[in-house]
Amino acid sequence: MLDYFLRNNVISKQQHEFLCGKSTTTNFLEQLNDWTVALDNRDSVTVGYVDYAKAFDSVSPQKLCYKLQAYGISDNLLKWIQDFLSERRQCVRVGNALSSMKSLTSGVVQGSCLGPLLFVIYINDIVSLFDGQCTCKLYADDMKLYTIVHAIEFQPRF
Numbered sequence: 001m002l003d004y005f006l007r008n009n010v011i012s013k014q015q016h017e018f019l020c021g022k023s024t025t026t027n028f029l030e031q032l033n034d035w036t037v038a039l040d041n042r043d044s045v046t047v048g049y050v051d052y053a054k055a056f057d058s059v060s061p062q063k064l065c066y067k068l069q070a071y072g073i074s075d076n077l078l079k080w081i082q083d084f085l086s087e088r089r090q091c092v093r094v095g096n097a098l099s100s101m102k103s104l105t106s107g108v109v110q111g112s113c114l115g116p117l118l119f120v121i122y123i124n125d126i127v128s129l130f131d132g133q134c135t136c137k138l139y140a141d142d143m144k145l146y147t148i149v150h151a152i153e154f155q156p157r158f
Contacts, residue, residue, distance in 0.1 A: 001073070001077070001117065002019075002117055004072070004073075005071070005117075005121070006019075008071075008072070010071050010072075010121075010124070011120060011121070011124060012124050012125075012127045012138065014127045014135075014136050014137050014138050015120055015124065015138045015139075016137065016138060016139045017116075017120070017138070017139045017140035018116040018117060018119075018120050018140065019120075024139060027137050027139050027144075030137065031135075031137055031144065031146070034135060034146070034148070035146070038148045041150075041151070042151045043148050043149060043150050043151050044148070044149040044151070045146055045147070045148060045149070046146060046147050046149055047144065047145070047146040048144070048145045048146070049142070049143070049144055049145075050142070050143040050144075050145070051141065051142050051143075052141040052142075052143075055119065055123075055140075055141030056107055056108055056109075056110045056115065056119055056141070057106065057107040058106055058107065059106055059107050059108045059118070059119060059122050060106055061082070061085035061086060061106065063122070064085070064108070064118060064121065064122045065078065065081065065082055065085070067121055067122065067124070067125070068081060068121060071121065081114075081118070084114065085108065085118075087103075088103070088104040088107075088109075089101045089102060089103050089104060090102055090104060108122075116140075119140070119141070123138065123141075126138070126143070130145060133147070134146060134147035135147065
């Protein structure tokens, strides 16, 4: 599935986690280059950081499957993913004591091989909200937004 998404340029180039050849380093170097050019031009940079709380746990399975289908995932694979995401339950163990089972209505499994990819697809289109307004860099559940504020030369009128 990852190969399909990469071959079809589905995953945003702004995502730097869970992908071969992408990392905190590539995220940082791209941002550093942009900021260095701006500062060399005597421009300013305005930055905002967003960290989604409980990001993996808040994924809506219905919305995720809708997005997967929009990206071309269908038939048996889509059905398998829907089954993977539905009717999940968990409990907590402390020592020898177990809590009662609780049904999960949202989220993807973080410890699974598939969970991180599903999360990336779920948030993939967020970068389109900022096209032309600012630069968006993603690293898993962290988002960095920045814009270059161009310096205006002050010309006093006398």
